[in-house]
Amino acid sequence: MAGTTRADPRSAILRALRAGPLSRTQLAARCGIAKSAVPGLLAGLADRGLVRPAGVRAGHGRPSRLVELHGEDAYALALGIEPDRLSAVVTDLSGRVLAEHAETVDVAALGLQRGMDELAHLACRVLPGPPGGVAVSVPGLVDSAAAVLRFAPALRWRDAEIAGLMAARLDVPVEAVAVDNDANLGALAESAAGTDDLFYLAGGTAVGGGLVSGGAILRGARGFAGEVGHIAVDPAGERCACGRIGCLETKANLAAVLRAAAPPGDALHDPALGVGGRVALLRHRVRQGDQRAATAVHELGVALGVALSTVVDVLDPDVVVLGGYFAELGEWLVEPVRVELAARPLGHVRVVPSELGLQAPLRGAAHLAAERLLANPAFLSGETEEASV
Numbered sequence: 001m002a003g004t005t006r007a008d009p010r011s012a013i014l015r016a017l018r019a020g021p022l023s024r025t026q027l028a029a030r031c032g033i034a035k036s037a038v039p040g041l042l043a044g045l046a047d048r049g050l051v052r053p054a055g056v057r058a059g060h061g062r063p064s065r066l067v068e069l070h071g072e073d074a075y076a077l078a079l080g081i082e083p084d085r086l087s088a089v090v091t092d093l094s095g096r097v098l099a100e101h102a103e104t105v106d107v108a109a110l111g112l113q114r115g116m117d118e119l120a121h122l123a124c125r126v127l128p129g130p131p132g133g134v135a136v137s138v139p140g141l142v143d144s145a146a147a148v149l150r151f152a153p154a155l156r157w158r159d160a161e162i163a164g165l166m167a168a169r170l171d172v173p174v175e176a177v178a179v180d181n182d183a184n185l186g187a188l189a190e191s192a193a194g195t196d197d198l199f200y201l202a203g204g205t206a207v208g209g210g211l212v213s214g215g216a217i218l219r220g221a222r223g224f225a226g227e228v229g230h231i232a233v234d235p236a237g238e239r240c241a242c243g244r245i246g247c248l249e250t251k252a253n254l255a256a257v258l259r260a261a262a263p264p265g266d267a268l269h270d271p272a273l274g275v276g277g278r279v280a281l282l283r284h285r286v287r288q289g290d291q292r293a294a295t296a297v298h299e300l301g302v303a304l305g306v307a308l309s310t311v312v313d314v315l316d317p318d319v320v321v322l323g324g325y326f327a328e329l330g331e332w333l334v335e336p337v338r339v340e341l342a343a344r345p346l347g348h349v350r351v352v353p354s355e356l357g358l359q360a361p362l363r364g365a366a367h368l369a370a371e372r373l374l375a376n377p378a379f380l381s382g383e384t385e386e387a388s389v
Contacts, residue, residue: 021054023064077131078365120169133373135365183208185364203326260296305340
């Protein structure tokens with residue numbers, strides 16, 4: 001019937017096998033599939049290199065032949081777009097990194113079409129073969145259902161159909177390409193590490209957040225949930241680009257913190273160092289006792305704590321994860337954030353720096369790309385949705 005989407009039983013099999021080897025009888029029971037259909041489905045998955053025999057399990061009666069997830073040749077492609085950097089990572093279905101590369105580039109100066117060209121070239125450099133799932137991390141407001149970047153101020157892109165543009169360049173079905181906000185993907189990466197309820201606060205050229213509840217990203221009615229950069233933290237502060245006064249973003253975007261940490265002309269402001277290089281230099285100065293740098297980082301922690309107190313009161317997460325460049329400064333940010341939160345009724349929440357640091361969005365994108373393939377193994381053979389089993 002038009003307008004309906006059938007669940008792919010191959011997807012159910014692959015997800016079941018992620019927990020370990022299973023027999024055909026176990027797969028039929030766990031996936032709700034007729035036992036007679038399982039051999040044919042497994043044969044198709046084996047042809048795509050997604051499953052393989054895993055020996056025999058002895059037991060009472062007839063031994064059971066086992067199958068396991070294979071997937072070393074099923075490539076999940078994660079692509080990252082940042083104002084000053086493009087990156088790509090290829091993993092297999094287990095999440096093992098097979099190849100990765102990044103390059104420094106002024107993405108805003110390239111424009112949308114040339115930016116997509118460069119990103120596709122980067123993808124082709126790292127891909128060993130055709131990708132089965134693709135996910136793109138972008139800094140801005142994303143309609144993830146439509147895979148459209150609605151607005152990215154740092155890139156000066158608006159209503160960019162990222163999925164379609166990338167699918168055409170990589171010669172994959174547009175349905176195989178997912179697009180999401182970098183903060184959401186950072187939150188997804190942290191959740192995949194074992195925390196089902198968390199708020200992820202991302203620091204970069206802008207400030208954003210991602211909320212995971214019950215292991216799933218909460219997006220809100222329009223997909224823009226987590227945009228915490230415009231919570232007011234200083235009524236007497238600077239005017240924000242949004243028109244309001246004293247937004248968190250005026251205090252916590254990287255450029256603002258670096259301005260507070262060093263005078264104009266200082267190496268901290270050198271764009272050639274990239275985000276990672278400038279943050280590393282700031283960290284070094286704080287460790288060396290540079291008072292101006294240390295004060296700037298402490299005031300950043302206070303501002304984050306003020307904003308997060310509102311987030312915690314409203315959302316009640318188990319954990320707050322400091323991501324992006326905040327993670328690189330975590331040893332000095334966590335305590336002032338905790339002090340601010342402790343003064344609030346619901347402030348007793350764990351605050352931790354992300355162990356993934358600046359790589360979290362790309363790792364989340366890799367997870368999402370693998371999920372896209374698991375949801376529809378037909379992408380590996382170029383089948384259409386209507387042709388799926």
